[in-house]
Structure formats: structure tokens, C-alpha cells
Amino acid sequence: MVRSNKPILWLPFAAGGLVAALIIPVLILITGILMPVGIVPLPYEKVAAFAHNPLGKLILFGVVAFPAWHAAHRLRMTAHDLGLGGGVAIKVICYGSAWVLIAATVAALIMV
Amino acid sequence: MSEDVTLEILRYRPELDSQPHFQTYTIPYHDDWVVLDGLNYIKDHVDGTLSYRWSCHMAICGSCGMMINGEAKLACHAFLRDYRHGVIRIEPLDHFPIERDLVIVMDSFMEKLSSVKPYVITQENKAPSDGENLQTPLQLMAFKQYTLCINCLLCYAACPQCGLNEKFVGPAALALAHRYNLDSRDEGNEQRADVVASNEGIWECTFVGACSEVCPKHVDPAAAIQQTKISASLDWFKARLLPGARR
Amino acid sequence: MSRRPYVRKVNRSWWLGQRRYVAYMIRELTSVFVGLYCGLLVLGLVRLAQGHAAWDGFLAALSSPVGVLFQVVCLAFAAYHSVTWFALTPKAMPLEVRGEPVPPGAIIGMHYGAWAVVSLIVLIAAGI
Numbered sequence: 346m347v348r349s350n351k352p353i354l355w356l357p358f359a360a361g362g363l364v365a366a367l368i369i370p371v372l373i374l375i376t377g378i379l380m381p382v383g384i385v386p387l388p389y390e391k392v393a394a395f396a397h398n399p400l401g402k403l404i405l406f407g408v409v410a411f412p413a414w415h416a417a418h419r420l421r422m423t424a425h426d427l428g429l430g431g432g433v434a435i436k437v438i439c440y441g442s443a444w445v446l447i448a449a450t451v452a453a454l455i456m457v
Numbered sequence: 458m459s460e461d462v463t464l465e466i467l468r469y470r471p472e473l474d475s476q477p478h479f480q481t482y483t484i485p486y487h488d489d490w491v492v493l494d495g496l497n498y499i500k501d502h503v504d505g506t507l508s509y510r511w512s513c514h515m516a517i518c519g520s521c522g523m524m525i526n527g528e529a530k531l532a533c534h535a536f537l538r539d540y541r542h543g544v545i546r547i548e549p550l551d552h553f554p555i556e557r558d559l560v561i562v563m564d565s566f567m568e569k570l571s572s573v574k575p576y577v578i579t580q581e582n583k584a585p586s587d588g589e590n591l592q593t594p595l596q597l598m599a600f601k602q603y604t605l606c607i608n609c610l611l612c613y614a615a616c617p618q619c620g621l622n623e624k625f626v627g628p629a630a631l632a633l634a635h636r637y638n639l640d641s642r643d644e645g646n647e648q649r650a651d652v653v654a655s656n657e658g659i660w661e662c663t664f665v666g667a668c669s670e671v672c673p674k675h676v677d678p679a680a681a682i683q684q685t686k687i688s689a690s691l692d693w694f695k696a697r698l699l700p701g702a703r704r
Numbered sequence: 705m706s707r708r709p710y711v712r713k714v715n716r717s718w719w720l721g722q723r724r725y726v727a728y729m730i731r732e733l734t735s736v737f738v739g740l741y742c743g744l745l746v747l748g749l750v751r752l753a754q755g756h757a758a759w760d761g762f763l764a765a766l767s768s769p770v771g772v773l774f775q776v777v778c779l780a781f782a783a784y785h786s787v788t789w790f791a792l793t794p795k796a797m798p799l800e801v802r803g804e805p806v807p808p809g810a811i812i813g814m815h816y817g818a819w820a821v822v823s824l825i826v827l828i829a830a831g832i
Binding site for chain 2: 706708711732796798
């Protein structure tokens, strides 16, 4: 047996799990409930200003990229549990989707 | 008033059966009996052909592991009184081939266990004249719980990944590797890593946690594996980012 | 000696067999909703980059009945992810302070504390 290269997939997965656990719920609370009812308006000027700020870009990237990777890796492992895993296809679908999201995030944060 | 209890046991005798099949036995119920007492009663008084492993009858030898109503348990550790409202279904441990009746083939586990080198490994061999290894109580505490494994294989039966991949090194073997990696006398982490940190080692685990839940000795193999994932990951990055850092 | 070990097949619905396996599946499937919401966030960033009108359209879509319903479902699964993640952390990272192991409850409690603090900071930054 040889040592696996799984760590390169797993450490970001673990980081993403923690980031998702700490930040995603409050974000959904804001965008899904507080914004629609008007308690937290999220005006364009304010959000764009945050996204213009280099620190803001970093935070937005972290908040999106790591949970997305976490979800991709977990989905791949769960597909295996359900008997749908093992092949190249599931890896391409899962990690490919994560990379698409990450690339789109980077592009959007550059263009904002 | 004497009560009865019904046991439905999966039988398989390779010289007679093409497939396993259930056989039902009705035996006297005793409030203080465990399932193993029921099996012994069957073997002594009802059907001497029933085969099963057992020894200590006190949850320390690890011999009598079996599936009782679908849960991996030691037969000496499962009281009839907890099951008597209904038929008790007894099958051999999941995820192992059936040798005969409730006896499983555990050769794969024996190989997996030796593959993780479950013994103290040092760079230099010490002679007895060099004196004993000193270890403080705190150093012992660091790995003590992982020494308690009785190799009963309930964790392998409970682990879905063991069911999905027979090559998975498995909870007990990985917990024992962790036991030695944490032992202050041991220097063998590197030698174990090719097996422990392989795809069939810790990386097959998805932290279902069933192994730790069924463990009769509270070894907590799930914790051992997750801790090893973290240390193996850090070692992986260190080896690549700090050339020459590999111990 | 005629040995003929019998290998039992594991079927694809193994996880329906016990409550703990069903709970495990639900726990794993929280990641689907976390992932979907991340997709939503990325869409938001793209709309932000496309300008004021696009951003307002995005907010309107989020506020639609379907948008809110979807996010409420995501919130439920995301919260379950947080709860299960915190519960498992003491096993993966046992802590020791001055030689004494930190009780798992304390580690979990610290995570809930961090959760509360982070949530508060985000809410304040968002302008609650």
C-alpha cells in the first residue's frame, strides 16, 4: 500500500466544514429571511463597497470557496456510500463543480 | 410460571447447505441469562450441531461477537430480558464470510492487524542491560483507551465502509496503530504510515461513528481515525513544504 | 475438510437498515444544501459584478416565495450541519491544557460560542 494524496482534498474539506458551520447559517438567515422582510436591506452600494475592499474580497472568497469544496468532497464520498461512486465521473462532477464555483467567484470578485 | 423465548438463528453448514437459512428455537427464558446462555442451552439440550465462538462469558475475550436483531453485539453482553418481547434474530457478524453457522472467517482482520505493525518500534534496539523504558502516568493516559481493544470485530460489522470495501483496514486495526503512534516509547509512525495513511487506511473512513457506538470496551476507534487523519494530513503537507522534514 | 465460506452481499439500501445509518445519511446530505447555497452565493457575486440592476434582480429572486422556501430548507440543513460538526470536533481534536484533557462539552461549547460571535459580527456588518 502507498501513502494516499487524500490530504490535499481532505484539509480544505475540513476547513470548509468549519467555515460552513460557523458562517453559512447566519448568511442564509440574512439572505433568506432578514433581507426579504426588510430588516437587513443589503443595498448594492454597501455590498459592492465591501466587495471592492481587498479584505472583503478575501472574506467573500473564503466564505464561498471552502464550503463549496467541503460540499463537493462530501458529495463524492456520499455517492460512494450510495453505490454510485468509485469512477472518474463522480470525481469530475463533484470537484469540477467546485472548481467552476471557485473560478466564478474569483472572476466575479475581480470584476466587481 | 415459566416463560419461553424464541431465537431465530442463521444456520450454514457448507457440507449440507447451499445457502444460509434461519432455524427457530424456543428455549426457557431466564431473567439473568444473556444470549450466550441461550446458545449454550440450545447446544447442550436442543441442537448440538449449532456452532459459535465463545470463551470468557464476560466481555473481555472478544470471541462471541454476532448480530443480534441487526446490531453487532457480544452474545455474553446482550441480556435476554432486553429482547424478550419478540423473536431474537441472531446472525453471524456482518461484513465477514460465514465459515459455519455463527462462526465467521476473520483471516482478513488478522492480516490487516499485522499490516499496521501493532508493536513498539524503536530506531535502535535496546538491550535489557540498557534499562527499562520510562513512561509517566500522563504519557500512559495519552494512549491508554486505545489499548483496551479486545479484537471482537463488532466495529467491523457496524462500519458501513467495511461493508462497501473489504480492503478497508478497518476501525480496530487503525485504532491499534494509533495506540502505538501515541505511545511515547514508539518511534514507528513513519513505518506504519504506508498502510495507515493509504486509501484503504484512514481515508476510507467517513466518520459514520458506528464503530465507536458498538465498541464494548469504549475504545473509540472513530476518534483514533479522525485524529490520525489530521496528523497524516499535516505530515503530508510538511513533507512537501519542508524538504527533509520527514522523520 | 470441505470449507465453503459464504459471502453475504451488501445491498445498496444498507443505510435504511438502522436509525443511526439514516441519521448519518441525513448528516452527509446537509452538504448538498450547503453546496447549493454556495452556488446561490456565487450567483450573487456574479450579479454584484454585473451592476446595480442585476444585483437588485438577484435580491428580488431571493425574496420570491420559491427563493425564501429554498433558503429556509437550506438553513435547516446548514444548522444541522453545524450541530453535528461541533458534536464531532472533540473526537477529532482532543485538547489538553496543562496535562489535563479538556472535557468534550467545553470544546463543543466553545464552538457554539464562536458560532454566536461570528453570527453577531456578520449581522452587525450587514447592518441589522
